[in-house]
Amino acid sequence: MTDELQTQVHDAARRARVAAKLLATANTQDKNKVLLAMADALEANAADLIAANERDLAAGREANIGDALLDRLALNEKRVAGIADGLRSVAGLPDPIGDVRRGSTLPNGLELRQVQVPLGVVGIVYEARPNVTVDAAGLTLKSGNAVLLRGSSSAEQSNLALVKVLREVLADNDFPADAVQLLPCHDRASVQHLITARGLVDLVIPRGGAGLISAVVQQATVPTIETGVGNCHVYVDRAADLDMALRILINSKTRRPSVCNAAETVLVHQDVADRFVPEAVRQLITHGVTVHGDKRAAELVEVTPATDADWDTEYLSLDIAMRIVDSLDEAVEHIGRHGSGHTEAIVSDDVRAARDFVARVDAAAVMVNAATSFTDGGELGLGAEIGISTQKLHARGPMGLAELTSTKWVVWGDGHVRPVS
Amino acid sequence: MTDELQTQVHDAARRARVAAKLLATANTQDKNKVLLAMADALEANAADLIAANERDLAAGREANIGDALLDRLALNEKRVAGIADGLRSVAGLPDPIGDVRRGSTLPNGLELRQVQVPLGVVGIVYEARPNVTVDAAGLTLKSGNAVLLRGSSSAEQSNLALVKVLREVLADNDFPADAVQLLPCHDRASVQHLITARGLVDLVIPRGGAGLISAVVQQATVPTIETGVGNCHVYVDRAADLDMALRILINSKTRRPSVCNAAETVLVHQDVADRFVPEAVRQLITHGVTVHGDKRAAELVEVTPATDADWDTEYLSLDIAMRIVDSLDEAVEHIGRHGSGHTEAIVSDDVRAARDFVARVDAAAVMVNAATSFTDGGELGLGAEIGISTQKLHARGPMGLAELTSTKWVVWGDGHVRPVS
Numbered sequence: 001m002t003d004e005l006q007t008q009v010h011d012a013a014r015r016a017r018v019a020a021k022l023l024a025t026a027n028t029q030d031k032n033k034v035l036l037a038m039a040d041a042l043e044a045n046a047a048d049l050i051a052a053n054e055r056d057l058a059a060g061r062e063a064n065i066g067d068a069l070l071d072r073l074a075l076n077e078k079r080v081a082g083i084a085d086g087l088r089s090v091a092g093l094p095d096p097i098g099d100v101r102r103g104s105t106l107p108n109g110l111e112l113r114q115v116q117v118p119l120g121v122v123g124i125v126y127e128a129r130p131n132v133t134v135d136a137a138g139l140t141l142k143s144g145n146a147v148l149l150r151g152s153s154s155a156e157q158s159n160l161a162l163v164k165v166l167r168e169v170l171a172d173n174d175f176p177a178d179a180v181q182l183l184p185c186h187d188r189a190s191v192q193h194l195i196t197a198r199g200l201v202d203l204v205i206p207r208g209g210a211g212l213i214s215a216v217v218q219q220a221t222v223p224t225i226e227t228g229v230g231n232c233h234v235y236v237d238r239a240a241d242l243d244m245a246l247r248i249l250i251n252s253k254t255r256r257p258s259v260c261n262a263a264e265t266v267l268v269h270q271d272v273a274d275r276f277v278p279e280a281v282r283q284l285i286t287h288g289v290t291v292h293g294d295k296r297a298a299e300l301v302e303v304t305p306a307t308d309a310d311w312d313t314e315y316l317s318l319d320i321a322m323r324i325v326d327s328l329d330e331a332v333e334h335i336g337r338h339g340s341g342h343t344e345a346i347v348s349d350d351v352r353a354a355r356d357f358v359a360r361v362d363a364a365a366v367m368v369n370a371a372t373s374f375t376d377g378g379e380l381g382l383g384a385e386i387g388i389s390t391q392k393l394h395a396r397g398p399m400g401l402a403e404l405t406s407t408k409w410v411v412w413g414d415g416h417v418r419p420v421s
Numbered sequence: 422m423t424d425e426l427q428t429q430v431h432d433a434a435r436r437a438r439v440a441a442k443l444l445a446t447a448n449t450q451d452k453n454k455v456l457l458a459m460a461d462a463l464e465a466n467a468a469d470l471i472a473a474n475e476r477d478l479a480a481g482r483e484a485n486i487g488d489a490l491l492d493r494l495a496l497n498e499k500r501v502a503g504i505a506d507g508l509r510s511v512a513g514l515p516d517p518i519g520d521v522r523r524g525s526t527l528p529n530g531l532e533l534r535q536v537q538v539p540l541g542v543v544g545i546v547y548e549a550r551p552n553v554t555v556d557a558a559g560l561t562l563k564s565g566n567a568v569l570l571r572g573s574s575s576a577e578q579s580n581l582a583l584v585k586v587l588r589e590v591l592a593d594n595d596f597p598a599d600a601v602q603l604l605p606c607h608d609r610a611s612v613q614h615l616i617t618a619r620g621l622v623d624l625v626i627p628r629g630g631a632g633l634i635s636a637v638v639q640q641a642t643v644p645t646i647e648t649g650v651g652n653c654h655v656y657v658d659r660a661a662d663l664d665m666a667l668r669i670l671i672n673s674k675t676r677r678p679s680v681c682n683a684a685e686t687v688l689v690h691q692d693v694a695d696r697f698v699p700e701a702v703r704q705l706i707t708h709g710v711t712v713h714g715d716k717r718a719a720e721l722v723e724v725t726p727a728t729d730a731d732w733d734t735e736y737l738s739l740d741i742a743m744r745i746v747d748s749l750d751e752a753v754e755h756i757g758r759h760g761s762g763h764t765e766a767i768v769s770d771d772v773r774a775a776r777d778f779v780a781r782v783d784a785a786a787v788m789v790n791a792a793t794s795f796t797d798g799g800e801l802g803l804g805a806e807i808g809i810s811t812q813k814l815h816a817r818g819p820m821g822l823a824e825l826t827s828t829k830w831v832v833w834g835d836g837h838v839r840p841v842s
Contacts, residue, residue: 021757025780104802110791112801119813120783198638202813217619218642223814244836251838336442358831359446362541370531370834379839380533380830381525392540392623392827393644394815406813409801410779413791415665417672418800 005184009148009193012181013200016121016146019176023144024118026175028095031142035091038169039084042134045165046080052161053130060154068258073128073155083134086384090138093383096401097144111412116405118144120202123183123194124386125150125216127208130158137166137180139386143404146176148201150183150191159185195220202406205399207387210314225395227387230260230342231314232372235331235357237348238271244369245347246280252345252372254287258316260388261343261375265311265321267331270296273324277301281322289318296324311338328353332360339363341390343375364390364397426605430569430614433602434621437542437567440597444565445539447596449516452563456512459590460505463555466586467501473582474551481575489679494549494576504555507805511559514804517822518565532833537826539565541623544604544615545807546571546637548629551579558587558601560807564825567597569622571604571612580606616641623827626820628808631735646816648808651681651763652735653793656752656778658769659692665790666768667701673766673793675708679737681809682764682796686732686742688752691717694745698722702743710739717745732759749774753781760784762811764796785811785818 023031042049053075060070096116103113122145124136133149140147151159159182167177184190195204198221206216210229217224234252236245252263268276278301281291292310293303303322310321311334325331335344345367346357354368365375375397377385382400389395395403444452463470474496481491517537524534543566545557554570561568572580580603588598605611616625619642627637631650638645655673657666673684689697699722702712713731714724724743731742732755746752756765766788767778775789786796796818798806803821810816816824 021781024783106800106802110795114818117783221639223812225814241836247836247838255839255841354833360442362445362538363829365830365832368831368833370832370837371839373839374531374832374834374837375830376839379527380832381527391644393646396828397535397830407817408784409786409796409818410789411786411791411795411801412775412789413795415662415668416791416795417668418676418792418794418797420676 005187005189006193009183009190010197010200012148012183013121013197015178016148016181017200019178020118020120020146022176023141023146023179026144028097030173030175031095031144032091034169034173034175035087035138035142037173038138038166039087039091041165041169042080042084042087042162046077049080049158049161049165050075050077052157055157056155065154069128069154073130073158075130075158079131083131086131086135087138090142090384093142093401095142096405101407108416109414110416113410114407115410116402117408119404119406121146121148121200122404123148123150123201123204123222125191125194125204125206125208125212127152127212128155130155130162132207133159133162134166135384136386137163139384139401139404141179143401145404146179148181148183148194150194151185153185156185191216192219195222195224198222205387225387225389225399226391227389227399228260229314229340229390230262230388231265231312231338231340232261232263232343232345233265233267233335233339234263234345234347234372235267235328235335236269236272236276237328237346237350237353238269239350239353240269240272240347241349242272242276245276246283248345248347248369248371249280250283250287253284253289253320254318255371255373257318260314261372262316263320263345263372264313264315265323265338267334268297268322268324269328269331270324270326273297274300277322277324284320287318289320291320291322293322294324297322314340328356332357335361342388343367343372345370345372364388426608426610427614430604430611431618431621433569433604434542434618436599437569437602438621440599441539441541441567443597444562444567444600447565449518451594451596452516452565453512455590455594455596456508456559456563458594459559459587460508460512462586462590463501463505463508463583467498470501470579470582470586471496471498474579476578477576486575490549490575494551494579496551496579500552504552507552507556508559511563511805514563514822516563517826522828529837530835531837534831535828536831537823538829540825540827542567542569542621543825544569544571544622544625544643546612546615546625546627546629546633548573548633549576551576551583553628554580554583555587556805557807558584560805560822560825562600564822566825567600569602569604569615571615572606574606577606612637613640616643616645619643626808646808646810646820647812648810648820649681650735650761650811651683651809652686652733652759652761653682653684653764653766654686654688654756654760655684655766655768655793656688656749656756657690657693657697658749658767658771658774659690660771660774661690661693661697661768662770663693663697666697667704669766669768669790669792670701671704671708674705674710674741675739676792676794678739681735682793683737684741684766684793685734685736686744686759688755689718689743689745690749690752691745691747694718695721698743698745705741708739710741712741712743714743715745718743735761749777753778756782763809764788764793766791766793785809
């Protein structure tokens with residue numbers, strides 16, 4: 001049984017490799033044409049897509065998956081249009097393939113260029129939201145990669161319907177349909193087979209909770225990129241403008257509490273704690289946030305007592321941990337111990353404090369007087385994102401099209417040979 | 422016993438993390454001063470280093486490790502001076518840390534920069550040559566990283582002596598000595614502990630044979646970069662200048678047959694085979710090369726008959742496989758099946774053939790009318806190299822200082838919050 005599934009996954013990967021070879025040399029105009037046609041086809045097939053989605057929703061309601069998940073899963077006319085617009089905006093982005101990262105002519109006349117090329121076959125493992133299916137297909141296609149999509153079983157009908165439309169458009173435009181493939185989603189083992197298909201798959205990006213990501217990273221023999229776990233901090237410095245700090249804190253926590261760039265802990269310098277903490281807690285509560293405060297915060301205002309576990313918790317909900325620190329050093333030290341390397345923010349009018357924080361905090365993004373919510377491919381000008389990397393290798397922070405590429409040195413000579421040194 | 426070794430490796434990694442935090446903010450002048458002081462100290466201690474090396478050589482002779490290995494292991498005044506000069510040249514290279522990869526100011530006034538930062542703690546696993554110990558320490562120091570060196574037991578005395586000198590210089594210059602540490606080398610398990618020290622080590626680079634690299638990649642939970650396996654091809658096109666092809670072939674094969682950029686297979690277009698093959702085989706034999714030819718080559722000239730295994734063999738010796746192909750397509754297909762993604766060369770005066778080969782061959786470097794031997798950090802203008810990556814993620818081809826860095830988004834605002842979309 002498992003062997004059959006492995007064969008299925010490996011065969012899909014082999015077909016993807018063949019497709020990837022064709023995609024690698026596809027030109028930008030043709031790729032954009034396909035992306036726009038995909039967008040139109042999704043809108044034209046909206047009724048079918050919504051009907052398929054309704055079957056997933058019915059199964060989800062039966063399984064009591066909860067309103068939040070049902071909402072993330074749901075498709076309607078407006079959401080289908082939004083997904084289609086996403087493809088149109090990817091079509092409008094510059095093609096990363098063929099870009100020259102660096103180049104020169106050596107004294108001996110050799111001409112060097114390091115050119116961006118596709119990675120090849122990219123696997124994406126993700127959870128409920130069907131829009132990821134189309135976003136991932138669009139970004140990988142634009143960057144010349146074939147994609148293996150491993151969505152969740154709760155979105156199976158929606159994903160099958162979406163991928164059917166995308167593959168028909170590929171075939172109609174003389175592109176290989178196997179550039180976009182959906183892997184079996186009922187057995188966890190299909191993830192296992194994907195992440196161990198060394199030599200067949202060039203990269204796997206797990207998008208999901210800490211459990212999925214850690215399992216993938218532990219077991220993978222294929223290169224992977226960790227994404228999306230964010231235990232982000234807002235540090236309110238002694239020299240902070242406290243009104244600004246409040247706005248940044250509220251926005252960082254409450255804008256979308258379920259996403260990885262939301263703040264999970266606020267650290268407050270002791271010198272401003274008595275002025276900042278009571279008002280901050282009051283406003284957080286007004287916004288529906290539960291504040292898990294340390295003992296010193298509890299001396300200033302009523303809070304839920306924080307435990308040690310709170311410092312390491314990515315709530316992804318309307319909860320925030322609060323700690324009062326003696327100094328910027330202690331804030332940096334706390335972040336070094338508990339942060340996940342995603343996004344860290346300082347609020348301060350003190351240039352030295354801000355520069356010190358930026359230099360010493362080790363994270364994908366460090367914000368000075370700005371909300372953590374800005375760590376996002378769209379906001380940072382990448383045009384789109386396939387995930388937010390919290391690892392240091394290859395890509396760190398939001399991953400756009402360029403992060404889905406590798407490079408190739410292209411060297412033109414005229415009979416050059418290398419002297420024996 | 423193993424647990425004790427694990428503790429030893431993990432403790433070293435923890436000390437390296439502390440050192441890395443200090444190195445990350447060290448300025449270029451100070452780092453260069455240390456590099457130059459290291460170079461001077463190695464030369465000043467040459468007698469001690471050579472005496473330590475003599476103990477390794479004596480043990481090696483006793484163990485009959487062979488003349489080639491003994492030669493790679495040996496230190497003398499000239500080689501110590503060469504190693505010191507390597508450090509001086511690293512001091513002269515631009516500092517990659519703090520370089521801005523991209524940056525902009527958003528319409529809302531947020532100022533963005535993506536800045537190069539060190540990776541943190543880098544592990545290097547390598548074999549006999551003691552110069553790697555110093556090269557790796559120099560490159561990691563310049564790029565702000567702490568290094569954990571896991572050399573081979575056959576070079577233990579040399580490595581201990583070298584690292585002692587380097588650490589003394591670090592301490593004398595108010596740098597953390599733990600920026601450079603040598604791991605125990607008598608037990609394979611120390612490699613195992615290094616590559617599974619997730620959270621403590623940011624990158625492991627295995628430098629060595631295919632066996633080591635594959636073991637590391639299979640078992641590692643720490644990010645790794647595959648290096649140095651090269652099954653490189655020279656393709657002699659129907660439109661090749663055959664004199665040029667011969668020079669490139671001889672140089673690619675014989676310049677240094679033991680290194681990964683040496684050619685291991687020559688593919689010859691059938692239209693030029695009868696003119697090229699006999700003379701090529703004659704000259705290869707003159708250079709001491711054994712030619713493992715396919716049946717069609719054997720019809721033209723006497724060769725050692727090639728078996729299927731030859732196409733996949735990285736000889737690293739004065740051997741080469743030879744195959745006659747019907748077309749450029751067949752050459753590209755052969756390389757796709759048997760190449761290791763290192764370096765592939767075409768010799769051709771036909772622009773279309775050359776461009777086609779460059780576009781379709783998937784490798785770290787593709788040469789047109791130039792020898793495979795040019796795939797080298799020094800030759801390609803990187804200044805130095807810590808290995809040649811044959812993987813697609815993070816770094817592909819020669820890895821210099823920039824490839825030992827990650828990035829950090831630094832965002833300066835003035836109270837910016839993100840609107841709810």
